[in-house]
Amino acid sequence: MPDLKRTPLHALHAELGAKMTEFAGYDMPVQYPMGVLREHQHCRGQAGLFDVSHMGQVLIVPRTGAIKDAALAMETLVPVDILGLSEGRQRYALFTNDAGGIEDDLMVANRGDHLFVVVNAACKDADIARMTDKLSDTCEVVPVTDRALIALQGPAAEAALLPIVHDAPNMNFMDVITVPSDFGPLWISRSGYTGEDGFEISVKANRAEDLARALLADVNVAPIGLGARDSLRLEAGLCLYGSDLDTTTTPVEAGLTWAIQKARRLGGAREGGFPGHDTILRQMSEGASRKRVGLLPDGRAPMRAGTEIFADETSQTAIGTVTSGAYGPWIEAPMSMAYVASEHAQKGTVLYGEVRGKRLPATVAALPFRPAQFKR
Amino acid sequence: MKYTEEHEWLRAEDDVMVVGITEHAATQLGDLVFVELPDVGTTVSKDDEIVVIESVKAASDILAPIDGEIVEVNEVLVENPAMVNDDAQGEAWFFKIKPSDPSQMDDMMDETAYNKYIG
Structure with missing residues (x-):
């Protein structure tokens, strides 16, 4: 190549x-x-x-030398409490757009006098351009190459x-x-x-x-x-940007509202103030019309990305689509993530994925498929 | 043993042919995680898609190498698809087919020709 x-x-x-x-x-x-x-x-x-x-590493250095200024600047791009992120700690974050969609997911760390950001490889040029455009008044955006x-x-x-x-x-x-x-x-x-x-x-x-x-x-x-x-x-139930998250999926649809801390929610100390905050905060109160769910196919056939999901064996209109699907070696079974209409997103609901022209049953399951083993 | 350009091998066993995929094919596919076999008794034509296999990477089909009737399938593979990666040209055969036109095998490759084919 x-x-x-x-x-x-x-x-x-x-x-x-x-x-x-x-x-x-x-x-x-x-x-x-x-x-x-x-x-x-x-x-x-x-x-x-x-x-x-291949992932992007970027430093966000406040021109004043005060980390608070970098945190507040970064909060204009992500629905995440960066100001409350202590020195020596890292947090998952999302770049959102004006429609409430997700431009990328990332990690933000507070390293005392600056922020350290790790972004996805496929998005890094756009992310660096976005940060340079929006943060340069207060911060120096330094790609680490x-x-x-x-x-x-x-x-x-x-x-x-x-x-x-x-x-x-x-x-x-x-x-x-x-x-x-x-x-x-x-x-x-x-x-x-x-x-x-x-x-x-x-x-x-x-x-x-x-x-x-x-x-x-x-x-x-x-x-x-x-x-x-x-x-x-x-x-582990973790999203892949470009498959499970994209510019048309919101954090609420994606089930990532845990990444939006209280300070940025309705009634919070710094409510809103990020791209798409109207849509995202409204969906947080009213719910979204579709949701990301785990799916466990009954048989052994994997339901891969793009597989259409139906409510039953005969209906003509799909109620969702698989965004990631593979065989899970540790759970010893096929597993998928899908977006489905919220009324079908209840855990335990049996849905049908169309694989090679056949409707195969799959059960809506809790994520992650395998419990996390983090050291807390 | 006979070989096809679709990376299948055929081994004569009495009046039927035992069919599997080559080690080369198994390596190229990666670890198999799913196998769907045809029903015993099915009459098939050459190039019919009769077996579905999925590796960690993607789904693909195994084609009938000749016309004939499926007389036995290797059910063990359904429970243990990874066996294909461990023993592609031994225990991990897919099906046995009774040829209706054995002359279809005349043009197939022998081992030397197949090894040259995969280069």
């Missing part, structure tokens, strides 16, 4: 025998010789190392990181720290995209391969590709 971008770990992927694929303009590992199913189970049982260097990002996920992640980062056990879920190491300064958060305990580690690009090799030297750590990353996040 022409002109695919490479991450600092590209040569290591080749050495590890990865099968590569294009993702968001990058040449990325989709699986290693272990294969998607075993990689998935290895991450759940031991630990997995993921190259997520000289650092890789490595995720280390799974029950053995802490032990694998410990020899490199002695403070690792002191971190709780969504804590962030900056620490010196044998691999230069590391920016670490205790978070991830698998539902497992784990860390995301930002490291200088020229030290990334050495760090990855040091982590992979632990017998419990295996490299994991994008294939298993997708089934892991789906079992």
